[in-house]
Amino acid sequence: MPATPPPGLRRRQLLASLSAPLFSACAPTLPPATAASSAEAPLRLPPPRAGRSRPLVAVLGENRYTELTDYVIPYGVLQASGVADVVALGTQAGPIRLFPALQLQAQASIAAFDARHPEGADLLVVPAVHHDDDPSLLAWVRAQAAKGATVLGVCDGVWVLARAGLLQGRQAVGHWYARDALARKFPDTRWVADRRYLADGPVITTTGVTASLPVSLALVQAMAGPAVAQPLAARLGLPDWSARHRSADFQLRARHLGAAAGNWLRLWDREQLGLALQPGLNELGLALLADAHARTWCSEVLGLAAGPVRSRGGLVFLPDRSGPEPGLQALNLAADQTPVAVLQAALARIRARHGAATAEFVALQLEYPGA
Known part of the structure; x- marks a missing residue:
């Protein structure tokens, strides 16, 4: 499912997303x-x-x-x-x-x-x-x-x-x-x-x-x-790690396509979110927080730190910016939440900021059944 990868790919991905339902009737079951x-x-x-x-x-x-x-x-x-x-x-x-x-x-x-x-x-x-x-x-x-x-x-x-x-x-x-x-x-x-x-x-x-x-x-x-x-x-925060899944629950609907297209065209209201990278951060919560917020198609997440930062598990994250800048909104990683709670809170924030269709669109990209 398209996220927000290299800028040159985004328009092609949007067109692919919008046209996908036209071909789904021919797809194998x-x-x-x-x-x-x-x-x-x-x-x-x-x-x-x-x-x-x-x-x-x-x-x-x-x-x-x-x-x-x-x-x-x-x-x-x-x-x-x-x-x-x-x-x-x-x-x-x-x-x-x-x-x-x-x-x-x-x-x-x-x-x-x-x-x-x-x-x-x-x-x-x-x-x-x-x-x-x-x-x-x-x-x-x-x-x-x-x-x-x-x-x-x-x-x-x-x-x-x-x-x-x-x-x-x-x-x-x-x-x-x-x-x-x-x-x-x-x-x-x-x-x-x-x-x-x-x-x-x-x-x-x-x-x-x-x-x-x-x-x-x-x-x-x-x-x-x-x-x-x-x-x-x-x-x-994940009591059930079985392989149970309902594939039919994940379908791209008209409201998701509308949200994606509308968000992409919001050139005047695009978010830049600054995520402070702190030594010893929980890389699990960090990944889910940044991944969710960067998938709205109207938001960019930037890592902020003066230099390389080592996570709790030993990954070394490299900053995109050295610190807060004008126009950057703060995106905070809660230290006391489980990674699953971090993801659920991120989806709730996206819903409040950008609407239910965008939150659903993000959850679809993540194939997250708990949205």
Whole structure:
């Protein structure tokens, strides 16, 4: 679902969104998942490889444009669990530009990771990226899979997995907005409905953006059991991390198209929101807060700090501005709220500021069932 990525893409994305309903009648109808992939069945992971005592997790970003929540949530949840060694990678060394907002510093490049861990990761997390056909990205994902990694495609990260050939002959899910295009482009994959995440062998796929939360908890449970996952879920504000999902609840309607078009044309009333980046911030709440507010199509979220800022989980965020400026409205991250509460408060603010249709449009983009 279009967010607010590079400016040159926005008009094309708007036109695509407005025209999508014209073609939906011709789109394939997705079958339900098979009984073997029950929404209640826990994920299972193989034991760590290469003599490791706990899993090595690589979260892979493409430096030009990688989806914020898809990247930060799996990293933050798995890091907070304390049951895995997690590293935030870029295809190259240096900054990773996140969409629809913010940027951070890759902890290592894929080349540096290969030099340090030639045996590969136990789990590879692939978020949505704009350049999902990048040859070096696809080659590295294939190589990690060949070395024995379980590969997780979050949201439109499934495009990377499909282009890499990892979904051939498998069941998979994807973002609701992309699933018809996925079914047309990759007919040798069985695209299914009504699962928020789905494992088929060594490959796991998810629906849109916010599915990163429940699938990350499911991974924690697979690694360390419910005794670790349940208290972590309480800290996140997410008591249910099952794969239950109602795909039919996510449809782009006329009021959402109207809100998107109207917001895009509000050239005289566009928001610039300044989000102060504080040392030790909760990267989970930060990601959900910024992601939601940057998806109204009339708002821009800018990270504010005098220099690089390290989060609670060890991610280094890079500021867009050095501090408050005239015209910037303050966007505050509440330190005492769970990440899910942060998201719900963000949607409430969007509803109050921009109307119910815009809040629904944002929740649709995030494929968030709690709106």
